[in-house]
Every structure is written in C-alpha cells, then in structure tokens.
Amino acid sequence: MGQHEHCREMLGSLSDYVDGSLNKGLCEELERHMADCENCRIVVDTLRKTIYLYHEANDSVSIPAGVRQRLYKRLNFEDLLEQVDDQ
Amino acid sequence: MNNEHDIGKSAEDFSLESLRAGDRVEFSRLMEANYGKIYRLAMKILNHSEDAEDVLQETFLKAYKHIKTFDGRSKLSTWLYRIATNEALMMIRRRRPDMFSMDEPQETEEGEQEPVQIVDWSYVPEEKLMSSEGKAYLDQAVDRLPYNLRVVFLLRDIEDLSTQETADVLGLSETAVKTRLSRARLRLREDLSNYYGERLERQ
Numbered sequence: 001m002g003q004h005e006h007c008r009e010m011l012g013s014l015s016d017y018v019d020g021s022l023n024k025g026l027c028e029e030l031e032r033h034m035a036d037c038e039n040c041r042i043v044v045d046t047l048r049k050t051i052y053l054y055h056e057a058n059d060s061v062s063i064p065a066g067v068r069q070r071l072y073k074r075l076n077f078e079d080l081l082e083q084v085d086d087q
Numbered sequence: 088m089n090n091e092h093d094i095g096k097s098a099e100d101f102s103l104e105s106l107r108a109g110d111r112v113e114f115s116r117l118m119e120a121n122y123g124k125i126y127r128l129a130m131k132i133l134n135h136s137e138d139a140e141d142v143l144q145e146t147f148l149k150a151y152k153h154i155k156t157f158d159g160r161s162k163l164s165t166w167l168y169r170i171a172t173n174e175a176l177m178m179i180r181r182r183r184p185d186m187f188s189m190d191e192p193q194e195t196e197e198g199e200q201e202p203v204q205i206v207d208w209s210y211v212p213e214e215k216l217m218s219s220e221g222k223a224y225l226d227q228a229v230d231r232l233p234y235n236l237r238v239v240f241l242l243r244d245i246e247d248l249s250t251q252e253t254a255d256v257l258g259l260s261e262t263a264v265k266t267r268l269s270r271a272r273l274r275l276r277e278d279l280s281n282y283y284g285e286r287l288e289r290q
Contacts, residue, residue, distance in 0.1 A: 008201065015269035043202050043276070045209040050276045051244055053216060057225050058245050061127045067140055071122060072115070074144040075151060080115045 006033055007040055018048045101163060106154050114154070118147055121164055124246065125171045131241050132175045134230050142178060146171040161255055165248070169256045172238060179234060200273060204280035208287055216283065228278040232271055239264055240271035 010030055016022040017030055034041050072081045101120075105113040125146055129139035149170050157166055208216070215221070229237060242253045243264070250268075254261045 011201065011273070012266075012269060015272050016265065039202075039205050042205050042207045042209075045207060046280055047272060047276045049209040049216075050279050051272060053213075053279070054225060054229075054244055054275070056213070057217065057222050061130050063123055063126055064136060067126060067143065068122060070140065071118065071144055071147060075118075075147060077111060077115055077118075080111060 007037060010040060014044055014047055018044065018051065103157070103159055107157070109151075109154075114151055117150075117163065121167050122147070124164070125167060128168065128241060128246060129171055129175050131226075131229065131245065132172070132234070132238060133178065138175075138178055138182075142171055142174045145174045149174075161252070165252050165255055168242065168246070168248070168252075172242070172256055176234065176238070200270070200277065202273065202277060202280075204277055204284055206280050206284035206287065208280065208283035211283065211287065221283075224282050225279070228275050228282075231278065232274060236267050236271040236274070239267040240275070243268050244272070 010033055013022055013026050013030055017027065022030070030040075034044065069078075069081065072078050101117055102110075102113055106117065122143060126139055126143045129142035129146075130136065133139050133142065146167060150167055157163070161169075229240065232240065238257065239253060239259075242248045242256060243250070248256065250261050250264050253259075253264045253268075257264070259267075
C-alpha cells in the first residue's frame with residue numbers, strides 16, 4: 001500500500017466511511033479509488049469486520065459476585081439491597 | 088413521567104426531581120440500571136478487577152453527592168460515564184504516572200499509521216474468529232492501545248455512545264474524538280490482521 005500516495009490520503013477517511021458519516025464528495029472519491037485498489041478494499045472490509053467483532057464480543061466481561069453488594073455497602077444502601085429488583 | 092408499572096424502563100427513565108432531593112430508592116434504581124455498564128467500562132480501561140470495583144464505587148459515591156449539580160443537559164448515563172472515566176484515568180495517573188498521557192503529541196493526519204497487514208480475513212466464518220482464544224485476543228489488542236485511544240474506542244464502539252456524547256464525556260472536541268477513534272480502529276485492524284492472517288496461512 002505504501003507505494004500508492006492516494007491510499008495514504010484516504011486513510012484518515014476510512015473510519016468515517018465505515019460509519020457512513022463521510023461527506024459525499026470524499027465518499028465518492030474513496031469509492032472511485034477502491035474500485036481500482038484491492039488493498040484499500042481489503043483494509044475497509046477488515047476494518048468494518050474489526051468494529052463488528054468488538055461489537056459482537058461486548059458483554060464478555062462478567063460481573064463478579066459480590067460487586068453489587070459491596071457497592072450498596074459502600075454507599076450505606078444495604079437496607080435497599082433486597083428492595084430493588086436485581087435486573 | 089415515571090410509570091411504576093412500566094417494566095421495560097430505559098436507563099433514562101428516572102425522576103430527576105427525586106434524585107436531586109436525595110431519594111435513595113430512586114438513586115438505587117439508577118445504580119441498578121448502570122452499575123454493570125460502569126463496571127465493564129472501568130474493567131476494560133484498567134484491566135484490573137479491584138481497581139474497576141474502586142472506580143465503580145467512587146463513581147456512584149460522587150454521583151450521589153453531586154446529583155444536585157446535574158444540569159440535565161446530557162443523559163444521566165453520559166454523566167455517569169464522565170465521572171467513571173475521570174476516576175479511571177485519575178487512578179492510572181496515580182498508579183502508573185509513566186504510562187499516562189491523555190494528550191497526543193500530533194493531531195494531524197500525518198499521525199495515521201499506514202496499514203501493513205493486507206490480508207483479507209473478513210470472509211472467515213464468525214465462529215472461527217470468535218473462538219474463546221479469538222475473543223481473548225480482541226481484549227488483549229484493546230489493552231495494547233494507548234489510554235487516550237482506548238477510552239475513545241471503548242465509549243464509541245463498545246458502549247455505543249455518539250461522537251458528541253463521547254466528546255462530552257472526555258471534554259474533547261468532536262474532531263479529536265473522530266481522529267482518535269480512527270487511529271484506534273486502524274491499530275486494532277492491524278493487530279487483528281496480524282493475528283488472523285497468521286492463522287489463515289497455517290490452515
């Protein structure tokens with residue numbers, strides 16, 4: 001990719017592009033460029049996939065037992081522990 | 088207004104009046120709706136469960152103490168994220184002052200890292216990408232990001248905050264949020280391409 005000056009220029013736009021928030025002019029320029037540049041297509045596809053994977057993998061951090069109880073205790077809210085639904 | 092019979096309450100469905108008056112029951116409802124998100128965010132910033140728990144507790148202590156000053160212009164959850172992020176970053180500053188820089192030396196486009204790994208792994212089936220080893224690698228890659236990029240990435244792409252909300256939480260301009268998000272994503276893409284690319288070649 002290094003030999004393509006155009007790829008370098010496009011790089012800062014890719015993140016906005018995958019979000020769909022790139023302005024129309026730049027968007028068209030990037031799409032014209034990608035039609036002829038397989039490397040940039042791969043970078044965009046794998047960038048999109050990267051974001052997607054993180055989105056899917058969210059909630060992988062489980063909350064250890066006791067965290068909620070200790071939080072209530074720290075605030076002197078122990079009396080409310082039972083009253084509030086544990087959602 | 089609040090409806091006690093409404094089961095599917097959104098995170099924002101709270102009586103500000105009660106909260107500002109120091110209503111403990113209402114505040115505990117606010118905690119119930121948000122403590123998981125705050126703990127996970129702290130855990131992903133700090134990668135340390137005890138520190139994450141400290142941040143969680145400090146966040147709600149401060150929120151309870153200062154809820155009177157909450158102006159209602161942002162969402163309550165955004166306000167909590169702001170407190171939590173500040174707490175987490177202060178903790179890093181205290182414990183690892185050498186590691187910490189919220190300022191980035193260069194904010195120009197020149198700072199973008201050029202992609203080196205050009206391997207198309209985007210068609211690989213998800214169950215392969217998301218094996219337990221794969222998932223662990225995703226977390227490790229985030230841990231390798233510098234804090235200033237990591238926090239922006241977590242708020243935008245993991246917690247789904249908007250650019251403007253992220254800017255509010257971190258006290259940055261929207262342009263700075265976009266620039267940092269772009270860098271974070273490109274670095275992660277590079278890192279994952281190394282990882283998945285190697286595994287593709289072995290097959």
